[in-house]
Amino acid sequence: MKTVLMFSPHADDAAAFCGGTLAKLAAGGWNVVLVRITDDAKDSVGLTVEETIQRNTEELHAAAQALDIGEIVELGFPTDTLADVSETVLRERVVYLLRKYKPYAVFTFDPFGQNEANLDHIRVAQVVEEAFWVSCFDLHHPEHFKEGLEPFSVCERWYFGRPVSNPNRAEDITDYFPKRVAALAAHKTMMRNTVNQFRLQLRAWGRRAPLLDAAMEGDLTPLVMGFLHAQSSAIAAAHSLGEGRLGEEFRVVRFGDMEEFFEQISEPI
Numbered sequence: 001m002k003t004v005l006m007f008s009p010h011a012d013d014a015a016a017f018c019g020g021t022l023a024k025l026a027a028g029g030w031n032v033v034l035v036r037i038t039d040d041a042k043d044s045v046g047l048t049v050e051e052t053i054q055r056n057t058e059e060l061h062a063a064a065q066a067l068d069i070g071e072i073v074e075l076g077f078p079t080d081t082l083a084d085v086s087e088t089v090l091r092e093r094v095v096y097l098l099r100k101y102k103p104y105a106v107f108t109f110d111p112f113g114q115n116e117a118n119l120d121h122i123r124v125a126q127v128v129e130e131a132f133w134v135s136c137f138d139l140h141h142p143e144h145f146k147e148g149l150e151p152f153s154v155c156e157r158w159y160f161g162r163p164v165s166n167p168n169r170a171e172d173i174t175d176y177f178p179k180r181v182a183a184l185a186a187h188k189t190m191m192r193n194t195v196n197q198f199r200l201q202l203r204a205w206g207r208r209a210p211l212l213d214a215a216m217e218g219d220l221t222p223l224v225m226g227f228l229h230a231q232s233s234a235i236a237a238a239h240s241l242g243e244g245r246l247g248e249e250f251r252v253v254r255f256g257d258m259e260e261f262f263e264q265i266s267e268p269i
Contacts, residue, residue, distance in 0.1 A: 003031040005103040006069075007094065007128050009120040010079065011040050011060040012190045015183035017160040018107055019067050020173025020232070021248050023180065026068035033071045033101055034064060037090075037124055038079035043190045045216075055189045063183040073097065082123040087130075090123070092141055094131040099149040105156040106132075110251060113161030125159075132157065159251040170239035170247040177232060177246045185224045192216055195223070 004025055008014045014022060014034055026032045044052035057074075064072055075093055077085055098106070109116070109125035116122055134140045136153045159165075173180065184191065195215050202208055215223045232246035241247050255262050 001029060001031050002104040003033060003101050004105045004107060005097065005101055006032065006034045007037065007106065007108040007124055008034055009037045009082070009109070009118070009124045010043065010190070011036055011056050012063070012184065012187040013109075013121075014069070014107075015063050015067065015180060015187065017109075017162075018158070018248055018250070019063075019180035019183045020176040020246070021158075021171045021250075022069065022107070023067045023176040023183075024171065024173060026070070027176070031071075032067070032069045033073060033103070034069050035073045035075065035097060036060065037075050038077050038082065038120060039074075040079050040190065042079055043193050045193050045196045047189070052189065056187070059187050059189060063186040066179050066183040066186060068179075080120060082120045085123070087123070087127055091127045091131050091134060094128055095135045095141055096144055096149075098131060098135040098154060099144055099152045102152055103154055105158055106154050107158045107160065110159035110161035110164045112165045113159070113163070114165060115162055155254060157253045159253070160249070164249055164251050167239075167249045167251050169250045169252045170235055170241060171250065172236070172241050172245055173232065173248050174236075174244075174246045177228070181221065181225045181228055184228065185221045188220060191220050191224065195220075 004022070006014050006018070006022060022032050039053055040056040041049050041053050043056060047055065060072065077090065082090065106128065108128045109121045111122075111125040111129040113125070132154055136151050138145075138151050158169075192215070195212050199209070199212050199216070202212070211223055229246070232248065235249045236242070236245040236247035239247060239249070
């Protein structure tokens, strides 16, 4: 059984950016492990910090169940402040998890993505990118080896973003789209916080959106479904997946410009 690690800065990032693909891999027999980096303690409207942590954690587990994610690992760093966290401290945790779970593939934000305003996303992308090669070095964090771990290198890196830079793969998630919608809609607390941000911006613009107002108190599913369907349809059309199909977009990297060379000189184990 192959393992995939999803390094998610916040609870809702998996469903929002690659939920269909993770559900598809799980259905194919993969062991999907989600690593939440932060505690999402501030991602709410009208709740205390304690209530916010509890609700976002409960909703993360509901979303993970919708996507058939097998395990959740909590790192618990304070949300929206990763720019203040030592990069080497955060990187050590990522290296440890790479060595522990030995994933065939890792999903995370694109460290070279454009239009990314969330610094937590940027920091996680940068840290995971550096951890890919640091995890191979036996002089980096040798304390891990006392637990029976060993140097390890990931085979495939799946990057997503808004948008991902130089995408080279579009995964057809049509059959798994309902799971993605259910997972993102499960994040009621975080989604309403996002909706409220747009409402505040619209108010400054002198406008309002009744659909957003309704989502603050009622069912989030119509709004989530409409947004994700438009996004997934556009990706499918751009990559010629076929009429009526839905897709998620990635930049998948193995050996870069050395891929062809290693195909020529390698053989199955």
